[in-house]
Amino acid sequence: MDIAVVDYGMGNLRSVSKALEHVAPHASVCVTDRPADVLAAGRVVVPGQGAMPDCMRELHARGLAEAVVEASRSKPFLGICIGLQMLFECSEEGNVAGLGVLSGTVRRFPSGRLDASGARLKVPHMGWNEVQQAGSHPLWAGIAQASRFYFVHSYYADAEAVASGRCTYGLPFTAAIARDNIFAVQFHPEKSQAAGLQLLRNFVSWHP
Amino acid sequence: MGLAKRVIPCLDVTAGRVVKGVNFVSLRDAGDPVEIAARYDDQGADELTFLDITASSDDRDIILHVIEAVASRVFIPLTVGGGVRKVEDVRRLLNAGADKVSINTAAVQNPALVSEASGKVGNQCIVVAIDAKRGAQGWEVYTHGGRNATGLDAIDWARRMEAAGAGEILLTSMDRDGTRDGFDIGLTRAVSDAVGIPVVASGGVGTLEHLAQGVLEGGADAVLAASIFHFGEHTVRAAKRYMHSRGIEVRL
Numbered sequence: 001m002d003i004a005v006v007d008y009g010m011g012n013l014r015s016v017s018k019a020l021e022h023v024a025p026h027a028s029v030c031v032t033d034r035p036a037d038v039l040a041a042g043r044v045v046v047p048g049q050g051a052m053p054d055c056m057r058e059l060h061a062r063g064l065a066e067a068v069v070e071a072s073r074s075k076p077f078l079g080i081c082i083g084l085q086m087l088f089e090c091s092e093e094g095n096v097a098g099l100g101v102l103s104g105t106v107r108r109f110p111s112g113r114l115d116a117s118g119a120r121l122k123v124p125h126m127g128w129n130e131v132q133q134a135g136s137h138p139l140w141a142g143i144a145q146a147s148r149f150y151f152v153h154s155y156y157a158d159a160e161a162v163a164s165g166r167c168t169y170g171l172p173f174t175a176a177i178a179r180d181n182i183f184a185v186q187f188h189p190e191k192s193q194a195a196g197l198q199l200l201r202n203f204v205s206w207h208p
Numbered sequence: 209m210g211l212a213k214r215v216i217p218c219l220d221v222t223a224g225r226v227v228k229g230v231n232f233v234s235l236r237d238a239g240d241p242v243e244i245a246a247r248y249d250d251q252g253a254d255e256l257t258f259l260d261i262t263a264s265s266d267d268r269d270i271i272l273h274v275i276e277a278v279a280s281r282v283f284i285p286l287t288v289g290g291g292v293r294k295v296e297d298v299r300r301l302l303n304a305g306a307d308k309v310s311i312n313t314a315a316v317q318n319p320a321l322v323s324e325a326s327g328k329v330g331n332q333c334i335v336v337a338i339d340a341k342r343g344a345q346g347w348e349v350y351t352h353g354g355r356n357a358t359g360l361d362a363i364d365w366a367r368r369m370e371a372a373g374a375g376e377i378l379l380t381s382m383d384r385d386g387t388r389d390g391f392d393i394g395l396t397r398a399v400s401d402a403v404g405i406p407v408v409a410s411g412g413v414g415t416l417e418h419l420a421q422g423v424l425e426g427g428a429d430a431v432l433a434a435s436i437f438h439f440g441e442h443t444v445r446a447a448k449r450y451m452h453s454r455g456i457e458v459r460l
Contacts, residue, residue, distance in 0.1 A: 014276075014279060014303065014304070014305050015279060015283075015305055015307070018279055018280050018283075018305070019283055022280075022283070049329075049330055049332065049333070050329055050330035050332075050333075051330055111404050112404065115210065119427065120401075120404065122403075122404055122405055122406045122407075122429055123404060123405070124331070124332050124375055124376075124405070124406070125211065126332065126375070126376065126406050126429070127211050127212055127213075127214050127254065127406070127429070127430070128211070128212045128214070128254055128459040129210060129211045129212070130210070148212060148459045150284070150285060151211075152285075152307075152332045152375075153332070154331075154332070168210055169210060169211060188285075190283060191283060191284055191285050191307060192283070192284075193249065193283055193284050196283060197283055
């Protein structure tokens with residue numbers, strides 16, 4: 001199997017697998033909840049939506065946490081949304097422990113903040129926001145600086161040491177992370193039209 | 209620069225076909241949801257909303273096939289509403305490829321549905337649709353496609369639904385829907401100010417300036433329209449360019 005999309009029973013995995021099939025029509029894309037498949041795959045995608053405590057519980061319940069950590073050490077790895085957040089040590093959402101692959105805490109956007117024009121910043125941060133690429137990376141190939149991607153989240157990471165993309169919503173946060181064979185994004189490339197599909201296309205041919 | 213205001217075309221679907229006369233020149237099949245969705249995607253739509261107006265419960269599953277087909281071809285967020293009664297309905301729509309599910313009448317009949325669904329799938333997936341009509345004092349919530357008055361105040365209801373776990377409010381003015389006279393700006397502003405979650409303004413768009421007003425005066429986070437796009441009067445791209453010329457941040 002070329003690409004394993006890790007299924008831990010949360011949310012919409014069809015969008016992710018459809019987008020991967022769209023950009024890599026000759027690759028075998030498998031949505032799986034079997035640790036053995038994750039360990040055997042050439043590449044691993046960890047999507048995620050919903051609440052982080054539920055995601056972590058389901059990941060552990062299916063015995064997938066160790067396989068995901070192992071994949072994050074050894075092969076091209078793409079985390080999406082909660083799939084980014086779970087790489088950290090913990091999240092304020094339910095004060096749950098993450099996988100601890102990266103150091104830091106995932107925090108909630110404060111409510112009631114105002115933007116520069118005095119308008120209230122709504123939470124979730126929902127819609128298309130600009131991502132400032134921090135240096136070049138193979139996954140940004142062919143994607144213009146400050147391209148817009150689709151976000152929907154109430155919690156964010158601020159991990160400057162591993163940031164590959166930055167975004168601002170009332171406060172600056174980490175929109176993309178790169179470290180060795182890991183790339184992870186807070187936005188949804190599978191829902192970000194041309195720019196998102198290009199990022200996925202870059203991922204399926206990435207050789208870190 | 210920051211978060212863009214969204215422009216959302218809305219498609220009414222019954223028995224797998226788009227109705228209310230989408231009239232693009234050069235479409236091979238003007239009723240095909242996939243082809244229309246792809247057209248709006250090409251034009252730069254930020255999101256698409258499908259309203260399932262199928263009357264017969266026998267045909268309810270058809271919308272799932274529609275969403276599956278659209279989600280295989282169009283890679284932007286999809287919201288689906290109409291006839292959502294149970295958490296299981298929410299789950300099936302999400303599994304078919306919807307990103308958000310909109311709940312309207314069932315939220316009034318059973319507010320616990322919103323909290324239950326939100327607890328299961330996350331509030332980012334749950335939209336509460338509010339159909340509101342101007343009354344002697346404020347605005348009243350209507351259900352069943354605007355036929356039944358509920359006695360609920362729309363602003364209070366929006367706050368309650370936010371507390372129950374809605375991640376977004378889709379707010380339609382029944383007074384303006386279909387009139388092409390523009391959004392009910394007072395309603396839009398009142399609800400947008402009352403809640404901390406995004407508000408999508410709907411009902412009454414007849415010109416591009418109306419879209420701009422929804423954001424600039426109504427404080428909406430997104431604007432939804434049907435007929436001005438369906439009949440080919442304006443493309444979504446033209447709408448966004450116009451909004452940009454009015455100083456609104458959009459994805460161009």
